[in-house]
Amino acid sequence: MNDNRIENAFKNCAKKNRAALVTFITAGYPNLKTSQQILDTLPKAGADIIELGMPFSDPMADGPTIEAAGHKALAGGHNTLKTLEMVTAFRKKDKSTPIILMGYYNPIYVFGVEKFLKAAKKAGVDGLIIVDLPSEEDDELCLPAIKHDINFIRLTTPTTDDNRLPKVLKNSSGFVYYVSMTGITGTAISNFEKVGDAVRRLKSHTDLPIAVGFGIKTAKDAAQVAKFADGVVVGSALIKALDNSLQNGNITKNSIGAVHDLVRDLAKGIASIKK
Amino acid sequence: MDKSKPNSLKNGPDENGNFGNFGGRFVAETLMPLILELENEYENAKKDPLYKAELAKLNKDYTGRPSPLYFAERLTKELDGAKIYFKREELNHTGSHKVNNCLGQILLAKRMGRTRIIAETGAGQHGVATATVCARFGLECVVYMGATDVERQAPNVFRMKLLGAKVIPVTAGAGTLKDAMNEALRDWVTNVDDTYYLIGTAAGPHPYPAMVRDFQSIIGEELREQFLEKEENLPDAIVACIGGGSNAIGIFHPFLDDVEVKLFGAEAGGYGIEVENGHAASMTGGKPGVLHGNRTYLLQDDDGQILEGHSISAGLDYPGVGPEHSFLKDSGRVTYAPITDKEALEAFQLCTKLEGIIPALESAHGLAQVIKIAPTMDKSQTIVLNLSGRGDKDVETVSKLLSSKDFGDKNAGEEL
Numbered sequence: 001m002n003d004n005r006i007e008n009a010f011k012n013c014a015k016k017n018r019a020a021l022v023t024f025i026t027a028g029y030p031n032l033k034t035s036q037q038i039l040d041t042l043p044k045a046g047a048d049i050i051e052l053g054m055p056f057s058d059p060m061a062d063g064p065t066i067e068a069a070g071h072k073a074l075a076g077g078h079n080t081l082k083t084l085e086m087v088t089a090f091r092k093k094d095k096s097t098p099i100i101l102m103g104y105y106n107p108i109y110v111f112g113v114e115k116f117l118k119a120a121k122k123a124g125v126d127g128l129i130i131v132d133l134p135s136e137e138d139d140e141l142c143l144p145a146i147k148h149d150i151n152f153i154r155l156t157t158p159t160t161d162d163n164r165l166p167k168v169l170k171n172s173s174g175f176v177y178y179v180s181m182t183g184i185t186g187t188a189i190s191n192f193e194k195v196g197d198a199v200r201r202l203k204s205h206t207d208l209p210i211a212v213g214f215g216i217k218t219a220k221d222a223a224q225v226a227k228f229a230d231g232v233v234v235g236s237a238l239i240k241a242l243d244n245s246l247q248n249g250n251i252t253k254n255s256i257g258a259v260h261d262l263v264r265d266l267a268k269g270i271a272s273i274k275k
Numbered sequence: 276m277d278k279s280k281p282n283s284l285k286n287g288p289d290e291n292g293n294f295g296n297f298g299g300r301f302v303a304e305t306l307m308p309l310i311l312e313l314e315n316e317y318e319n320a321k322k323d324p325l326y327k328a329e330l331a332k333l334n335k336d337y338t339g340r341p342s343p344l345y346f347a348e349r350l351t352k353e354l355d356g357a358k359i360y361f362k363r364e365e366l367n368h369t370g371s372h373k374v375n376n377c378l379g380q381i382l383l384a385k386r387m388g389r390t391r392i393i394a395e396t397g398a399g400q401h402g403v404a405t406a407t408v409c410a411r412f413g414l415e416c417v418v419y420m421g422a423t424d425v426e427r428q429a430p431n432v433f434r435m436k437l438l439g440a441k442v443i444p445v446t447a448g449a450g451t452l453k454d455a456m457n458e459a460l461r462d463w464v465t466n467v468d469d470t471y472y473l474i475g476t477a478a479g480p481h482p483y484p485a486m487v488r489d490f491q492s493i494i495g496e497e498l499r500e501q502f503l504e505k506e507e508n509l510p511d512a513i514v515a516c517i518g519g520g521s522n523a524i525g526i527f528h529p530f531l532d533d534v535e536v537k538l539f540g541a542e543a544g545g546y547g548i549e550v551e552n553g554h555a556a557s558m559t560g561g562k563p564g565v566l567h568g569n570r571t572y573l574l575q576d577d578d579g580q581i582l583e584g585h586s587i588s589a590g591l592d593y594p595g596v597g598p599e600h601s602f603l604k605d606s607g608r609v610t611y612a613p614i615t616d617k618e619a620l621e622a623f624q625l626c627t628k629l630e631g632i633i634p635a636l637e638s639a640h641g642l643a644q645v646i647k648i649a650p651t652m653d654k655s656q657t658i659v660l661n662l663s664g665r666g667d668k669d670v671e672t673v674s675k676l677l678s679s680k681d682f683g684d685k686n687a688g689e690e691l
C-alpha cells in the first residue's frame with residue numbers, strides 16, 4: 001500500500017470483490033454542524049469515498065436538489081474556507097477515507113489557486129472534481145494540483161468520443177468519473193445497458209478505476225451500475241433523503257439517520273454484486 | 276483579424292479563445308465537444324461565400340440594413356457641445372441590434388443540422404429576435420427568461436409566444452439574465468443531439484464572444500462608411516451601453532485601432548456604484564472571475580459567489596460582461612463608466628421629447644453617457660451613440676417608475 005488514499009480505497013474494495021460506494025454531500029447543508037456530523041459518520045455507514053460538494057451560487061451542471069442545498073449552505077454563511085475546515089476536522093478522526101472536493105472553479109480562482117491547493121493538501125483533501133474545467137483549461141488548476149500531489153479527477157461524458165478521450169484522460173488521476181447521461185444531476189438513468197457499454201469503452205482507454213455517477217438513486221440502481229463500474233457515485237438521492245427528513249428546513253432527530261439508512265442500503269446493493 | 280499587425284487590438288482571441296487574460300472555455304466536458312464543433316463550423320462558414328451571401332441578403336431584405344446614421348439636431352442644440360449622431364439599430368426588424376447576431380447564428384445552426392434552438396433573454400429583445408428567426412426558418416424555439424424579467428418586459432413575452440416560441444420563466448436567484456443563462460446551459464447539456472444554443476451577447480465560452488462580435492461588427496463597419504460620407508472623417512467618440520457587451524463590441528471593434536476615436540461603454544449603475552449589490556456594473560464594480568464559460572469581470576463576493584446585481588434595465592442586469600470588454604478595459608482602450616437608473620430614465624425622457632425616439636432603457640444608459648460628455652466637447656467634435664433598441668417594451672415599466680416618487684432609492688424599494 002502507498003499513501004494515496006483514493007488508490008487504496010479502490011484496492012480495498014477490489015479485495016472484497018465489490019465496487020466502491022462514492023457518496024456526495026453538500027458542505028454546509030443543512031447547516032455546518034449537521035453537515036460535519038454526516039461527513040464524519042459516512043464511512044461507518046458504508047461510504048468508501050466521499051465527495052464533498054463546495055457550494056456555488058451558479059451550479060450549471062446541477063439539478064434543483066443540489067442547487068438548493070448549496071444555496072441554503074451559502075445563505076447560512078458557508079464558504080470555501082469552511083469546507084476546508086470540515087475536511088481538517090474529519091481527518092483528525094479518519095486517516096484513510098478519501099475526500100474529494102467537487103465544485104466549480106470560481107470560488108477556487110478567487111481564493112487563489114496556490115493558496116487553495118496548499119490549504120487543501122494540508123486539510124487532507126485527496127482529489128478535486130471541478131465541473132467547469134475541461135482538459136483545455138488544464139493549466140488553470142489540474143497541473144498545479146498534480147504538483148501538490150492532489151488527484152485531478154476528470155469527468156467523461158457520453159459526448160466524449162474515442163478521438164477526444166486520450167486528451168481528457170491525459171492528466172487524469174485517482175479515478176475516472178463517467179457521467180452516465182447528458183444532463184444535470186438528479187435526473188434518472190434511462191438505459192443502464194448503454195452506460196455499461198460506455199464504461200467498457202472507457203476501460204479500453206485507461207487502467208484507472210471508473211466510477212459512474214448522475215442518476216443513481218436506489219440500492220437497485222447501485223447494484224446495476226456495480227456490475228460494470230469500479231465505483232458508484234450517489235449524490236442527489238442522499239441530499240433528497242436529508243431534505244425529506246427536515247421540518248420547516250430544520251433538522252430533526254431522524255435527519256442524520258435518514259442519510260445513513262440510504263448509504264447502508266446503497267452499500268448493500270453494491271455488495272450484492274460480486275466482482 | 277489582422278495578423279500582419281502584431282500590436283492590433285483586433286487580433287483576439289487566440290486559438291484558445293483568450294483575449295489577453297480573459298475568455299477561454301470553462302464548460303462542462305459534456306459541452307466541450309459541442310463548442311469545438313461549433314468553432315469548426317463557424318470557421319468553415321466564414322470562408323463560405325454562399326453563407327456570407329445568404330447572411331448579407333437577410334441583413335438587407337429581412338432586417339432592413341444598413342441602419343441609418345441620424346443627426347440628432349435638437350439634442351445637439353440642447354446639450355450645446357459635440358454634434359450627436361445616432362446609429363439607429365432600433366429601426367432593425369424586431370427592434371434592436373440583437374437580430375444581427377441571431378441571423379448569423381441561425382444560419383450556422385441550419386448548417387449543423389440542429390432543429391431545436393434555445394436562448395436566454397433579459398430584456399426579451401434577444402428572445403424576440405431568436406423567436407423571429409426561428410419562425411422564419413421553421414425551427415423549434417425555447418427561450419429561458421428570469422421570472423422578474425418576464426414581468427417587467429411583458430410585451431416581449433407576448434411577442435415571443437406569438438412567434439411560436441416557448442418561454443420558460445426561471446425563478447432561481449433574482450430571476451434575471453444570469454439565472455436564465457444557467458437554465459439555458461442546463462437545457463443544452465441535456466439536449467446535446469438536436470439543440471443549438473443561440474447565445475445573445477458577446478459572452479460565454481469561445482467561440483461565442485468572437486462569433487457574436489463578428490456578427491455585430493456590421494454596426495461599426497456601416498458606421499465608418501456612413502460617417503466618412505457625412506463628415507469626411509471619423510467620429511471623435513462612440514458610446515454604447517454594456518449588458519453582455521454585444522452592441523458595444525459591434526460598434527467599437529472596427530475602430531479599435533483608430534486611437535483618435537474615443538470609446539465609451541455605459542454600464543448599469545443601478546442605485547449607485549457605492550450601493551452594495553445595487554448595480555450591475557461588472558467592470559467598474561467587480562473583479563475577474565469565471566462564470567458561464569469565460570473568465571471576465573464579475574460581480575462577486577469575497578468567496579467567489581456571484582452576486583445578483585440590480586438594474587432598472589433587464590438587458591443590462593447581468594453580473595458579468597463579455598471577455599473582450601474586460602480585455603479592453605485593462606488595456607485602457609475603452610472607458611467604462613456607470614450610469615444610474617435615474618440618469619438612464621432622465622435620458623430616456625429627454626430623447627423621447629426632443630427627438631421623437633423612444634429608446635430602450637438599455638440604450639438610454641448610453642444616451643445618459645452622451646449627455647455627460649457631449650457638453651464637455653467642442654462644437655466641432657462629433658459623438659455617435661449606438662441606439663441599440665427601441666423602448667416600446669419599456670413604456671409600462673417607465674410609467675410605473677415615473678409615478679413612484681421614491682424611484683432610484685434602494686431602501687424605498689422599487690415598485691416594479
Ligand SMILES: Cc1ncc(COP(=O)(O)O)c(C=O)c1O
Pocket residue numbers: 371372397398399400401475476477516517518519520521522523589590591635637638663664665
Ligand atoms: C436594446 C438592447 N440594448 C442592449 C442590450 C444589452 O446587451 P448587449 O450588451 O449584449 O448589447 C440589450 C439586451 O437585452 C438590449 O435589448
